[in-house]
Amino acid sequence: MLKGFVFDLDGVITDTARFHYQAWSKIAQDDMGITINPSVNEQLKGVSRMDSLNVILKFGQRENDFTEAEKEALATKKNDYYVQLISNMTPADILPGIQAFLDQLKAEGYQMSLASASKNAPRILNGLQLTNYFDQIVDPASLHAGKPDPEIFAKGATLLGLKPTEAVGLEDAFAGIQSINGAGEFSVGIGDPAILNEADLNFTSTAEISLDQIKTAFATWAAKQ
Ligand code: G6P
Numbered sequence: 001m002l003k004g005f006v007f008d009l010d011g012v013i014t015d016t017a018r019f020h021y022q023a024w025s026k027i028a029q030d031d032m033g034i035t036i037n038p039s040v041n042e043q044l045k046g047v048s049r050m051d052s053l054n055v056i057l058k059f060g061q062r063e064n065d066f067t068e069a070e071k072e073a074l075a076t077k078k079n080d081y082y083v084q085l086i087s088n089m090t091p092a093d094i095l096p097g098i099q100a101f102l103d104q105l106k107a108e109g110y111q112m113s114l115a116s117a118s119k120n121a122p123r124i125l126n127g128l129q130l131t132n133y134f135d136q137i138v139d140p141a142s143l144h145a146g147k148p149d150p151e152i153f154a155k156g157a158t159l160l161g162l163k164p165t166e167a168v169g170l171e172d173a174f175a176g177i178q179s180i181n182g183a184g185e186f187s188v189g190i191g192d193p194a195i196l197n198e199a200d201l202n203f204t205s206t207a208e209i210s211l212d213q214i215k216t217a218f219a220t221w222a223a224k225q
């Protein structure tokens with residue numbers, strides 16, 4: 001029986017990828033002499049702060065040029081700038097269709113948790129005024145491995161007291177869909193179905209999300225589990 005929903009944040013609830021990109025672009029340019037581009041940005045989605053830095057250093061062929069302490073300082077500097085950029089987020093930054101979807105889930109008594117790799121997730125939910133919708137938030141600092149490892153989505157369900165087969169996971173990144181599937185939950189992809197081709201159900205954008213369609217597809221899927 002469907003009892004709860006585990007949400008990714010960036011690209012599902014709001015679009016913070018542009019702020020991550022802006023902050024990393026500046027730090028990469030100013031402090032590492034690396035010019036990043038949108039295709040590097042794609043590789044940063046869903047990836048932790050330190051792993052993002054490593055992706056950028058590898059792209060710039062500078063992976064051996066900084067000590068761990070210097071890398072910590074670069075990550076902190078990026079975050080300080082990023083926090084400035086997200087400090088003015090408001091409910092106007094919620095992606096289309098999401099507020100209505102969350103209201104419907106709440107009205108129908110579903111539990112909700114957040115499975116984001118971002119340590120800034122609580123701050124972002126506050127700005128969006130969505131904190132009260134979420135019964136649990138997975139603490140990314142508590143994880144051993146990031147997406148595509150199943151751990152974060154598995155935790156998103158267990159924190160709600162749910163079995164994997166009672167939960168739906170929502171993601172816009174391929175690595176996130178792999179995490180949901182690996183956790184044994186029903187996966188809903190938001191975005192290009194050719195990219196998210198392992199999702200159990202796909203919507204091309206948040207504006208298309210339909211709880212009725214999820215319920216129908218979930219029932220068919222659950223019968224086979
Ligand atoms: C999300 C974003 C990533 C980001 C990660 C960590 O998963 O998609 O681009 O690197 O969170 O975010 P943080 O706010 O902790 O630096």
Ligand code: MG
Pocket residue numbers: 008009010011012045046171172173176
């Ligand atoms: Mg995402």
